[in-house]
Amino acid sequence: MRYDPEQEPYVALRTKALESLLIEKGLLSTESVDDRIAQYERDIGPLQGAKVVARAWVDPAYRKRLLTDGTAATGELGIPAGPPLVVVENTPAEHNVVVCTLCSCYPWTVLGLPPTWYKSFAYRSRVVIEPRAVLQEFGLEIADDVTVHVHDSSSEVRYMVLPERPSGTEGLSEEELAALVTRDAMIGVAKVNLPEGDR
Amino acid sequence: MNGVHDMGGMHGFGPIVREKDEPLFHAEWEARVRAIMNLSMVDGLFNLDAFRYGIEQMAPADYLRAPYYERWITSVTRNLIHNGYLTSDELSDYIERLSGSAPSPADLDAVEQWQPVAACIEPPRTQPFSIGDAVVARNAHPVGHTRLPRYARGKRGVIETLRGSHTLPDANALGIGECPERLYKVRFEGRELWGDSAESNSVVHLDLWESYLLPAPV
Numbered sequence: 001m002r003y004d005p006e007q008e009p010y011v012a013l014r015t016k017a018l019e020s021l022l023i024e025k026g027l028l029s030t031e032s033v034d035d036r037i038a039q040y041e042r043d044i045g046p047l048q049g050a051k052v053v054a055r056a057w058v059d060p061a062y063r064k065r066l067l068t069d070g071t072a073a074t075g076e077l078g079i080p081a082g083p084p085l086v087v088v089e090n091t092p093a094e095h096n097v098v099v100c101t102l103c104s105c106y107p108w109t110v111l112g113l114p115p116t117w118y119k120s121f122a123y124r125s126r127v128v129i130e131p132r133a134v135l136q137e138f139g140l141e142i143a144d145d146v147t148v149h150v151h152d153s154s155s156e157v158r159y160m161v162l163p164e165r166p167s168g169t170e171g172l173s174e175e176e177l178a179a180l181v182t183r184d185a186m187i188g189v190a191k192v193n194l195p196e197g198d199r
Numbered sequence: 200m201n202g203v204h205d206m207g208g209m210h211g212f213g214p215i216v217r218e219k220d221e222p223l224f225h226a227e228w229e230a231r232v233r234a235i236m237n238l239s240m241v242d243g244l245f246n247l248d249a250f251r252y253g254i255e256q257m258a259p260a261d262y263l264r265a266p267y268y269e270r271w272i273t274s275v276t277r278n279l280i281h282n283g284y285l286t287s288d289e290l291s292d293y294i295e296r297l298s299g300s301a302p303s304p305a306d307l308d309a310v311e312q313w314q315p316v317a318a319c320i321e322p323p324r325t326q327p328f329s330i331g332d333a334v335v336a337r338n339a340h341p342v343g344h345t346r347l348p349r350y351a352r353g354k355r356g357v358i359e360t361l362r363g364s365h366t367l368p369d370a371n372a373l374g375i376g377e378c379p380e381r382l383y384k385v386r387f388e389g390r391e392l393w394g395d396s397a398e399s400n401s402v403v404h405l406d407l408w409e410s411y412l413l414p415a416p417v
Contacts, residue, residue: 008226008228009226009228011228011265011266011268011269011272012226012227012228013294013297013298014272014276014294015228015231015232015235015272016228016297017290017293017294017296017297018235018272018275018276018279018290018293019231019235020293020297021285021289021290021293022235022239022279022284022285025284025285027239027242027244027284028235028238028239032234032238033231033234033235033238034234036233036234036237036238037230037231037233037234040223040230040233040234041223084362101205101206101207101348101350102204102205102206102207102251102346102348103204103251103254104267112223113223113233115217115218115221116218116221116267117215117216117217117218119267120212120215120216121206121209121212121263122212122213122214122215122216123215124206124207125206125207125208125209125210125212126212126215128207128208128350128392128403129207129208129350129392129393129396129397130398131398131401132398132401133398134215137214137215138215144399144400145400146400147400147401147402148398148400148401148402149401149402149403149404150401150402150403150404151404152207152348152403152404152405153406154346154347154348154405154406154407155346155362155365155368155382155406155407155408156247156365156366157362157382157384157406
């Protein structure tokens with residue numbers, strides 16, 4: 001099979017060569033690579049985080065445990081432990097947003113793999129110096145009297161935002177609440193809203 | 200190192216572009232690179248700090264041009280070569296075998312420029328900081344790996360959480376060892392970091408190791 005730069009980028013060839021070489025050396029197997037990819041696609045994702053948020057909204061004791069020890073509290077819901085997880089809570093006076101300016105650290109145990117914008121140079125460079133302007137770009141106006149807290153993930157500790165529960169959701173079940181929670185709200189670039197028709 | 204990866208506060212990257220209904224991976228090779236990196240790390244072929252350092256050592260222009268997972272495969276390759284699991288010749292041969300003519304990746308030439316190995320350095324402080332202590336992030340510019348962003352160096356902050364003992368990335372990235380140190384969550388006011396350019400009522404929090412910090416002068 002000849003390499004055709006028209007068909008695939010050079011980096012795809014590099015990847016193929018590296019994988020083949022590592023397999024030949026007995027350091028890797030095709031199956032283990034396939035299995036790992038299947039895990040990314042199947043086992044992790046923002047549904048885990050949404051489940052955590054909904055539980056925290058309906059169960060004040062759980063909310064307290066979650067804010068004290070995010071790793072243990074997410075473990076209670078069957079989420080396997082990864083790097084230490086710290087959950088920071090949005091309130092009417094405090095808004096939290098998460099970034100990794102140095103690379104792309106992300107709370108993958110609860111949110112899965114990061115979107116490209118989270119890893120982008122624009123987001124990494126800007127959100128620490130002009131968080132309100134960045135949030136505005138995401139459609140989020142933060143009032144002047146609300147403190148914006150930017151968490152720059154410089155250690156192995158990972159951050160997830162516990163968004164505010166929207167009003168008008170008093171009658172919803174935990175499952176219905178979880179369905180409202182978006183990945184962006186748990187990064188801190190969005191709020192959780194009721195669907196258009198229900199407002 | 201004062202690399203281009205240390206982007207906090209830089210200007211010129213434009214608006215944040217979001218992709219609607221973004222797939223998990225944009226191409227099969229991206230998924231395979233991620234899996235290869237993860238499996239190599241789980242198998243102990245290199246550690247996460249060395250992986251990050253490998254990315255940081257890309258030439259700034261290459262770093263900025265390369266897609267995300269190309270930065271990953273560059274570092275995976277460099278780490279595997281550095282740790283003796285393969286040679287750049289072996290990889291070049293394989294690339295040629297698969298392609299007929301494609302050249303080997305140019306960035307492998309720089310692998311030799313890795314930092315030399317030394318021993319753990321005891322942090323000069325023995326008395327730990329306490330919550331509420333005023334600190335200054337060191338104005339240090341190490342050529343190796345560090346997790347103290349440039350925008351915080353020399354700036355005053357306040358200790359807000361004690362995180363216990365954590366592997367020091369600066370040492371671990373170079374293969375010196377874990378050299379664990381106390382880690383603190385430190386709060387920096389936007390105005391302290393950005394002066395008059397700061398937005399009102401904004402705060403940045405960083406997790407910083409003890410050797411990154413000094414007691415603030417009274």
